[in-house]
Amino acid sequence: MRKITPLPLDTPSHEMVTDLIVRYAHALDDGQIDLWPGFFTASALYHITTRENHDQGLPIGIIRCSSRGMMADRVKAFHTANIFEPHCYNHMIGPVVIGPAKSADAVSSRCNFQIVRIMEDGRMDLFASGKYLDEIVLEGGVAKFKERIVILDSRNIDILIVVPL
Amino acid sequence: MRKITPLPLDTPSHEMVTDLIVRYAHALDDGQIDLWPGFFTASALYHITTRENHDQGLPIGIIRCSSRGMMADRVKAFHTANIFEPHCYNHMIGPVVIGPAKSADAVSSRCNFQIVRIMEDGRMDLFASGKYLDEIVLEGGVAKFKERIVILDSRNIDILIVVPL
Amino acid sequence: MRKITPLPLDTPSHEMVTDLIVRYAHALDDGQIDLWPGFFTASALYHITTRENHDQGLPIGIIRCSSRGMMADRVKAFHTANIFEPHCYNHMIGPVVIGPAKSADAVSSRCNFQIVRIMEDGRMDLFASGKYLDEIVLEGGVAKFKERIVILDSRNIDILIVVPL
Numbered sequence: 001m002r003k004i005t006p007l008p009l010d011t012p013s014h015e016m017v018t019d020l021i022v023r024y025a026h027a028l029d030d031g032q033i034d035l036w037p038g039f040f041t042a043s044a045l046y047h048i049t050t051r052e053n054h055d056q057g058l059p060i061g062i063i064r065c066s067s068r069g070m071m072a073d074r075v076k077a078f079h080t081a082n083i084f085e086p087h088c089y090n091h092m093i094g095p096v097v098i099g100p101a102k103s104a105d106a107v108s109s110r111c112n113f114q115i116v117r118i119m120e121d122g123r124m125d126l127f128a129s130g131k132y133l134d135e136i137v138l139e140g141g142v143a144k145f146k147e148r149i150v151i152l153d154s155r156n157i158d159i160l161i162v163v164p165l
Numbered sequence: 166m167r168k169i170t171p172l173p174l175d176t177p178s179h180e181m182v183t184d185l186i187v188r189y190a191h192a193l194d195d196g197q198i199d200l201w202p203g204f205f206t207a208s209a210l211y212h213i214t215t216r217e218n219h220d221q222g223l224p225i226g227i228i229r230c231s232s233r234g235m236m237a238d239r240v241k242a243f244h245t246a247n248i249f250e251p252h253c254y255n256h257m258i259g260p261v262v263i264g265p266a267k268s269a270d271a272v273s274s275r276c277n278f279q280i281v282r283i284m285e286d287g288r289m290d291l292f293a294s295g296k297y298l299d300e301i302v303l304e305g306g307v308a309k310f311k312e313r314i315v316i317l318d319s320r321n322i323d324i325l326i327v328v329p330l
Numbered sequence: 331m332r333k334i335t336p337l338p339l340d341t342p343s344h345e346m347v348t349d350l351i352v353r354y355a356h357a358l359d360d361g362q363i364d365l366w367p368g369f370f371t372a373s374a375l376y377h378i379t380t381r382e383n384h385d386q387g388l389p390i391g392i393i394r395c396s397s398r399g400m401m402a403d404r405v406k407a408f409h410t411a412n413i414f415e416p417h418c419y420n421h422m423i424g425p426v427v428i429g430p431a432k433s434a435d436a437v438s439s440r441c442n443f444q445i446v447r448i449m450e451d452g453r454m455d456l457f458a459s460g461k462y463l464d465e466i467v468l469e470g471g472v473a474k475f476k477e478r479i480v481i482l483d484s485r486n487i488d489i490l491i492v493v494p495l
Contacts, residue, residue, distance in 0.1 A: 001339065001340070001468075002339070002342065003471030003472060092422055094352065094355070095348050095352045095423055095425065095426075097349060097352050097353060097356065112356070112359065112420055112421065112422055114422050114444070114446060126446065126454055129420040129448065129454060130420065131359070131420075153448040153454070154454050155451075155452045156451070156452030156454075
């Protein structure tokens, strides 16, 4: 017989976790950066770092927001500073695996990503690869990120990154 | 508690939707283009366009078939005109998200794709990225595309495209 | 109504199959090659080949292990011979499709992969694409590979491959 441990009913289901992660990616692909903070709880942590820094336990990150308010500020700054060549992204998200819970109310999950960037003239390149380590909770029956750690595989970061990943 | 709206029983389940989309991709990866029309209903719409044209509401497309018969004709033409260097594809499909239903009998879904092309000498490149917007129905208990809109991220289309995506 | 054939209860569920395949990929991405043999049954077959050889029914492979013991030997050799520039991988796994069962106790599945390689200096490239054809069984309630055939799309194999895919 199959050994299965179902997720507690007061946490998001596996399907809800995947759904949240993919809607987030689609919103960014569509350039709807204004929607971005709404995927998080009010006191959520959002952190982009590299594999190298993460493995060494270094707290240094490329972006670090410790509340939804900081994310909203970032969105405002993005609209002001948007001086770049127009481009868009295509997030490919791998199947999501549920890990051991780090707290009673949240589901811990992990998935890979590979992001393609498309410039206005049509050039495409592999922009970034890495993994998402997420803590996801239910808020009013809806799944939200309580924590999202974005770990980039490569240390070569395009210093123009201002968009969330 | 979780807020979930289950799909009506006379429409395909989430799992059936994903299954259809992935079997379609595998058939194309295997070069089994003859199977392609069979994934659609008789009066289905198949349309490839670019993000730019789609966002501007332009009806111009790269391929447009408004019935399964037109798709079958396209397959015939493909066999006749196949004068290209042999190559194959690898479709990477992202997790499928179910959107608000546009009609009572169909499930509306969206997923990303990134397609790698492999030439006979072994060269690989990222051929196309984009998203599928699908309307999927049950026909005799089996899921079929009633509509499949393929939206390419890049405006640089390889003009030799004759294969469906 | 939906036509669905559920998997027998003494075989892994669809979700367990996906979970096994993705944990395997994450372990390799993390460089935890020691975990690799543990994903297989004791008498499992692991085989890497090319699409060309596979389609022609040629038994020639790039790697072939016909037991978990052979896999453990391979891991040992890997630790001894690891003279390469440090690098890591990012496995993107497509949604898993269940095929017709080849034996009563196993689930047959297929999924695509696209693997990015990241060198220590940050360079990224598309390393390999292909598909996994798997036979997966329950062993003490836990899903394991009874057979894993890795079919690479390209015939251009980096001859330095010593890591499992």
